[in-house]
Amino acid sequence: MKIARFLTLLMASTLLFGCNTMKSSGLVTPENVTQLFGSKWNLSKLMSNGTAVDLSKGKPAFMEFNQENSRVSGSLGCNNFTGGYKFEEGKLKFGPLASTKMMCRDMAVENALSKALNDVTDVKLKSGKLELFNGSNLLASFTK
Secondary structure: OOHHHHHHHHHHHHHHHHHHHHHHHEOOOOOOHHHHHHOOOEEEEEEEOOOOOOOOOOOOOOOEEEEOOOOOEEEOOOEEEEEEEEOOOOEEEEEEEOOOOOOOOOOHHHHHHHHHHHHOOEEEEOEEEEEEEEEOEEEEEEEO
């Protein structure tokens, strides 16, 4: 009887603390996904092959999420882009993205951000910061 109570308490505490850890992890959830909408997310950090990309060249890169049609659009630093997104299995997934094809003087931000958006596997949203990851590797960070 004591073992059954112990196991019940152990399972209950695991569920309780496990849920609290998940809620504070910054993962995009049905509860916080609405924070994506109605804001312009400005690129604040961009990584390429483990190295920070200089964001001072070109136009500021950004993205905006449209809740009504499940579309994302913005600037890659030179060209504009648009595409779909969906919230599925606890993850935010980008669909195929299309962009304009202007040639710009410096394409470093453009190329790195385009690659990052295609390589995203995980997204975290916490305290006005949107972070895109491939596994545990930070690809890009955006702020409102």
